[in-house]
Amino acid sequence: MKSVYMDNGATTRTHPEVLKAMEPYFLENYGNPSSVHSFGRDALQGIEKAREQVRKLINARDPQEIIFTSGGTESDNLAIIGFAMANRKKGKHIITSAIEHHGVLHPCEYLEKEMGFSVTYLPVDKTGMVAVEDFQKAIREDTIMASIMMGNNEIGTVQPIKELAEASKDRGVVFHTDAVQAVGNMPVDVQDLGIDMLSLSAHKFHGPKGVGALFVRKGIKLHPHMHGGAQEKNRRGSTHNTTGIIGLGKAAEIAGKNLPEKVEKITRLRDKLIQGIEENIDEIVFNGHREKRLPGNVNFCFRYIEGESLLLSLDLEGIAASSGSACTSGSLDPSHVLLATGLSHEVAHGSLRLTLSLFNEEEEVDYIIERLPGIVDKLRQMSPLYQSKRK
Amino acid sequence: MYSEKVMNHFTNPRNMGDMENPDGKAQVGNPTCGDIMEIAIKVEDNRISDIRFKTFGCGAAVATSSMVTEMAKGKTLEEAEQLTNKTVAEALDGLPPVKMHCSNLAADALHKAIQDYREKQKKEG
Numbered sequence: 001m002k003s004v005y006m007d008n009g010a011t012t013r014t015h016p017e018v019l020k021a022m023e024p025y026f027l028e029n030y031g032n033p034s035s036v037h038s039f040g041r042d043a044l045q046g047i048e049k050a051r052e053q054v055r056k057l058i059n060a061r062d063p064q065e066i067i068f069t070s071g072g073t074e075s076d077n078l079a080i081i082g083f084a085m086a087n088r089k090k091g092k093h094i095i096t097s098a099i100e101h102h103g104v105l106h107p108c109e110y111l112e113k114e115m116g117f118s119v120t121y122l123p124v125d126k127t128g129m130v131a132v133e134d135f136q137k138a139i140r141e142d143t144i145m146a147s148i149m150m151g152n153n154e155i156g157t158v159q160p161i162k163e164l165a166e167a168s169k170d171r172g173v174v175f176h177t178d179a180v181q182a183v184g185n186m187p188v189d190v191q192d193l194g195i196d197m198l199s200l201s202a203h204k205f206h207g208p209k210g211v212g213a214l215f216v217r218k219g220i221k222l223h224p225h226m227h228g229g230a231q232e233k234n235r236r237g238s239t240h241n242t243t244g245i246i247g248l249g250k251a252a253e254i255a256g257k258n259l260p261e262k263v264e265k266i267t268r269l270r271d272k273l274i275q276g277i278e279e280n281i282d283e284i285v286f287n288g289h290r291e292k293r294l295p296g297n298v299n300f301c302f303r304y305i306e307g308e309s310l311l312l313s314l315d316l317e318g319i320a321a322s323s324g325s326a327c328t329s330g331s332l333d334p335s336h337v338l339l340a341t342g343l344s345h346e347v348a349h350g351s352l353r354l355t356l357s358l359f360n361e362e363e364e365v366d367y368i369i370e371r372l373p374g375i376v377d378k379l380r381q382m383s384p385l386y387q388s389k390r391k
Numbered sequence: 392m393y394s395e396k397v398m399n400h401f402t403n404p405r406n407m408g409d410m411e412n413p414d415g416k417a418q419v420g421n422p423t424c425g426d427i428m429e430i431a432i433k434v435e436d437n438r439i440s441d442i443r444f445k446t447f448g449c450g451a452a453v454a455t456s457s458m459v460t461e462m463a464k465g466k467t468l469e470e471a472e473q474l475t476n477k478t479v480a481e482a483l484d485g486l487p488p489v490k491m492h493c494s495n496l497a498a499d500a501l502h503k504a505i506q507d508y509r510e511k512q513k514k515e516g
Contacts, residue, residue: 306448312393346422
């Protein structure tokens with residue numbers, strides 16, 4: 001059976017060069033980077049090289065603006081809770097959006113419930129876009145920070161980050177972006193965009209799992225949330241995940257090479273897949289924005305069918321994908337992102353996300369275009385909703 | 392996450408489709424929660440002689456629908472009424488805990504279809 005992996009939004013294949021770069025840090029340079037001896041110094045040197053590699057990928061000014069973490073969720077938590085707690089005397093209002101990853105939404109809810117903060121959750125239009133005007137209007141005297149994601153993990157919509165960051169700067173608000181899906185997969189320049197804090201994760205761009213970073217512009221104060229070590233300049237205690245950090249650095253270096261060409265290749269495959277689905281299947285809803293979109297993201301809802309059934313059927317054909325249906329979200333409600341774009345529960349339950357990476361080939365796109373219509377049709381034949389619609 | 396039996400019923404659903412002039416028919420669930428199940432039955436000499444289902448829902452919803460039709464076919468109405476969501480789930484070698492609400496539908500839909508049949512009989516009688 002053919003095996004097609006198109007769930008790169010969930011995680012990616014580790015690049016073989018990344019694995020190769022990590023190996024000596026398991027077997028030879030395994031010292032604790034905080035140790036004085038040569039084993040420790042070698043490990044520390046590797047970590048500082050990785051810090052520079054990450055700095056370069058996002059064009060930060062100084063490698064010390066990079067804090068290594070355990071991944072995207074921790075970076076989001078550190079940015080939001082760490083900043084809010086360190087700056088709560090200046091104000092207790094935060095702006096975010098309704099379609100953030102839970103790594104941002106849940107820390108915001110925590111600050112609301114437990115720490116007396118108030119949070120504005122900006123709505124989005126049906127393409128998943130935040131309006132800059134709404135954002136500007138939401139800024140209050142006591143607003144200390146805003147957090148708007150760069151590229152949405154489900155529907156791929158890329159927000160007007162530069163405009164939002166500029167609006168924040170005008171009013172003295174610190175701007176954080178969850179760029180976990182964007183970094184390594186499209187050009188991201190923190191200086192050009194005017195971003196104050198940015199979360200990224202290695203395994204979304206062919207690095208290892210369990211490691212990420214938070215960019216924090218110099219001069220911004222954070223409270224650490226891991227206490228018990230002086231690592232990362234007292235901003236994140238815990239023995240360094242040396243091998244993971246080395247892998248993140250290498251993945252960043254590889255991602256930065258010929259990035260525009262890679263984006264072009266993935267975008268072309270994405271658009272072919274979108275076109276193939278739209279030409280071959282009716283009664284579908286295109287999710288997200290047509291142009292302002294992550295290069296590898298395809299998301300549709302197929303009316304009258306349910307997402308998990310679709311995923312199981314695709315899996316039986318060797319195709320790995322994901323869905324925002326309730327059954328896959330672990331709750332009774334379908335994806336909060338799809339609901340925020342105005343879809344009904346019924347339609348949102350039938351969502352399918354296909355996410356491409358550099359390792360996908362055109363023949364895999366063709367294979368999906370060939371198999372998907374039959375699968376959708378089979379499930380619709382089974383659906384009482386399809387039947388009553390035809391009557 | 393699913394047993395082999397669940398996957399077997401999901402891949403090859405038994406008794407799936409429409410039924411012409413059913414003796415009893417019912418639909419349970421709603422599209423908001425993501426599960427709708429429809430069951431139609433034919434009754435001869437107080438036994439379920441034929442049964443069909445249609446389902447909008449996850450793998451467990453499809454498998455439980457398929458399984459309940461297989462279990463009910465040929466049974467007397469009273470025997471079929473003894474089937475519960477629990478027995479259906481057990482016949483599938485169990486379901487993941489979060490899916491147990493899906494399996495409630497299968498037995499419910501069957502019981503409602505039998506109820507529909509009985510009400511029609513009363514009216515005709």
